[in-house]
Amino acid sequence: MALVWIDGRPADLLPVTDRGLAYGDGLFETIAVRQGQIALLERHLQRLGEGARRLLLPLDLAPVRAELLAFAAELGHGVAKLIVTRGDGQRGYAPPAAARCRRILSGTPPPAYPPAHRLHGVRLHPCATRLAEQPLLAGLKHLNRLEQVLARAEWQDPACAEGLMLDRSGRVIEGVFSNLFLVAGGALLTPSLERCGVAGVMRAEILARAELAGIPARVVDIDRAQLLAADEVFLCNSQFGIWPVVELEDHVWPVGNLTRTLQGLLGDLVDG
Amino acid sequence: MALVWIDGRPADLLPVTDRGLAYGDGLFETIAVRQGQIALLERHLQRLGEGARRLLLPLDLAPVRAELLAFAAELGHGVAKLIVTRGDGQRGYAPPAAARCRRILSGTPPPAYPPAHRLHGVRLHPCATRLAEQPLLAGLKHLNRLEQVLARAEWQDPACAEGLMLDRSGRVIEGVFSNLFLVAGGALLTPSLERCGVAGVMRAEILARAELAGIPARVVDIDRAQLLAADEVFLCNSQFGIWPVVELEDHVWPVGNLTRTLQGLLGDLVDG
Numbered sequence: 445m446a447l448v449w450i451d452g453r454p455a456d457l458l459p460v461t462d463r464g465l466a467y468g469d470g471l472f473e474t475i476a477v478r479q480g481q482i483a484l485l486e487r488h489l490q491r492l493g494e495g496a497r498r499l500l501l502p503l504d505l506a507p508v509r510a511e512l513l514a515f516a517a518e519l520g521h522g523v524a525k526l527i528v529t530r531g532d533g534q535r536g537y538a539p540p541a542a543a544r545c546r547r548i549l550s551g552t553p554p555p556a557y558p559p560a561h562r563l564h565g566v567r568l569h570p571c572a573t574r575l576a577e578q579p580l581l582a583g584l585k586h587l588n589r590l591e592q593v594l595a596r597a598e599w600q601d602p603a604c605a606e607g608l609m610l611d612r613s614g615r616v617i618e619g620v621f622s623n624l625f626l627v628a629g630g631a632l633l634t635p636s637l638e639r640c641g642v643a644g645v646m647r648a649e650i651l652a653r654a655e656l657a658g659i660p661a662r663v664v665d666i667d668r669a670q671l672l673a674a675d676e677v678f679l680c681n682s683q684f685g686i687w688p689v690v691e692l693e694d695h696v697w698p699v700g701n702l703t704r705t706l707q708g709l710l711g712d713l714v715d716g
Numbered sequence: 717m718a719l720v721w722i723d724g725r726p727a728d729l730l731p732v733t734d735r736g737l738a739y740g741d742g743l744f745e746t747i748a749v750r751q752g753q754i755a756l757l758e759r760h761l762q763r764l765g766e767g768a769r770r771l772l773l774p775l776d777l778a779p780v781r782a783e784l785l786a787f788a789a790e791l792g793h794g795v796a797k798l799i800v801t802r803g804d805g806q807r808g809y810a811p812p813a814a815a816r817c818r819r820i821l822s823g824t825p826p827p828a829y830p831p832a833h834r835l836h837g838v839r840l841h842p843c844a845t846r847l848a849e850q851p852l853l854a855g856l857k858h859l860n861r862l863e864q865v866l867a868r869a870e871w872q873d874p875a876c877a878e879g880l881m882l883d884r885s886g887r888v889i890e891g892v893f894s895n896l897f898l899v900a901g902g903a904l905l906t907p908s909l910e911r912c913g914v915a916g917v918m919r920a921e922i923l924a925r926a927e928l929a930g931i932p933a934r935v936v937d938i939d940r941a942q943l944l945a946a947d948e949v950f951l952c953n954s955q956f957g958i959w960p961v962v963e964l965e966d967h968v969w970p971v972g973n974l975t976r977t978l979q980g981l982l983g984d985l986v987d988g
Contacts, residue, residue, distance in 0.1 A: 534824075535797060573852060
């Protein structure tokens with residue numbers, strides 16, 4: 445039986461009136477739990493709070509924090525997925541004046557990614573599904589994820605561990621379930637997420653640790669030609685840390701020194 | 717106790733593993749039921765089938781049709797809302813190879829719109845929330861509805877019965893929960909929904925009945941200036957039929973003859 449809490453209590457059934465189901469009206473966080481501890485807790489809470497503010501969700505973060513800590517202690521080792529919805533609603537898009545957010549916490553075992561992804565790098569599927577540009581939702585980890593579902597449905601070949609997503613204007617944005625960095629001229633670059641994309645907590649952590657280590661890093665618009673010309677490319681997320689990218693169609697990149705350095709800098713956050 | 721069926725059986729609780737909750741991975745239909753009968757049944761099923769095809773949902777329409785008919789007979793008079801999701805999934809965007817769609821049917825009383833909306837017309841709120849352009853999802857009534865939630869949250873003033881939504885390029889697209897038509901030079905025009913928007917069943921029915929009645933009608937791109945210059949403007953959806961639009965900010969339109977003619981042509985579909 446999976447570990448699931450709804451509003452802090454063991455339960456795995458939800459009223460059909462929940463607006464998360466009706467409209468995708470909510471947010472989520474996918475959180476790595478190791479030895480009962482939460483990695484990057486403050487970054488997860490910060491993103492959740494920012495999302496709640498922008499979606500006008502009346503979310504109190506204090507009970508969320510307490511609940512995450514208790515849940516992590518019970519889960520021990522694995523992935524805690526937190527969904528926060530606007531709670532129950534009647535028919536109609538208007539947010540209820542007295543909305544009460546619902547919290548759904550599910551625990552699963554740690555993902556079983558092949559160690560080779562981390563060591564030798566991965567091949568990317570070039571997704572035909574493009575991301576729409578919507579600044580009002582950009583950066584948020586909200587529950588409207590049909591673009592990611594369609595993108596991930598494009599390939600079954602296990603030789604591609606991730607997919608590359610561009611926006612409708614052709615800018616390089618992210619992976620389907622990860623963020624993307626490249627190294628060019630000795631600097632670390634990652635796409636701007638002002639128009640679309642999910643601002644991952646590991647992306648933020650990498651930018652912060654790079655700064656502390658004196659590695660120049662910039663958030664910029666990146667096109668496909670810049671990606672192909674990059675010296676190094678890698679993906680990141682809160683579960684796997686950093687995967688070097690070594691192939692996209694007929695293009696190859698080496699696993700570079702800066703990628704290895706950053707993997708080392710994150711060593712405390714991810715499983716070997 | 718509300719009338720709710722899940723997969724054809726009375727139930728109002730849903731597993732938290734449903735992908736409708738996790739990703740908005742599904743579709744819905746909002747269906748008018750009068751005297752136990754379903755209005756525009758074939759159009760609802762057609763749109764649902766088209767949505768399932770485009771979202772790669774393995775949905776068999778035959779049981780959906782049978783279930784809708786049985787549900788309508790039990791509901792009698794009101795609104796039947798059907799949600800179809802991709803069913804349960806594990807963590808991750810990839811659609812399960814053996815996905816089994818889940819059907820959730822909820823009945824509510826008929827909406828209590830003021831008769832004045834239909835008789836004298838409505839005022840529109842000009843939504844600041846713009847629709848992102850995503851051809852892969854355009855036209856579908858899918859469960860990713862945060863744009864509509866944000867748009868509907870923009871106004872509380874009951875003097876505005878609906879909101880006007882433009883796309884990010886400034887084209888006029890639709891209302892928050894209705895489609896839009898205008899009359900210009902004796903012809904009926906409604907915005908193209910190739911890039912965004914929901915292709916309403918009442919919109920399709922109006923286009924079909926206009927053609928039968930010899931009224932010229934075209935689906936085109938429309939900008940704000942064309943909207944303001946229109947002779948008549950109206951909204952439509954499956955519940956209220958047609959509402960004339962008479963005000964948007966400081967602009968006014970009369971309730972026009974063609975709008976009245978079309979209200980008459982739909983007389984069998986909506987309550988007086």
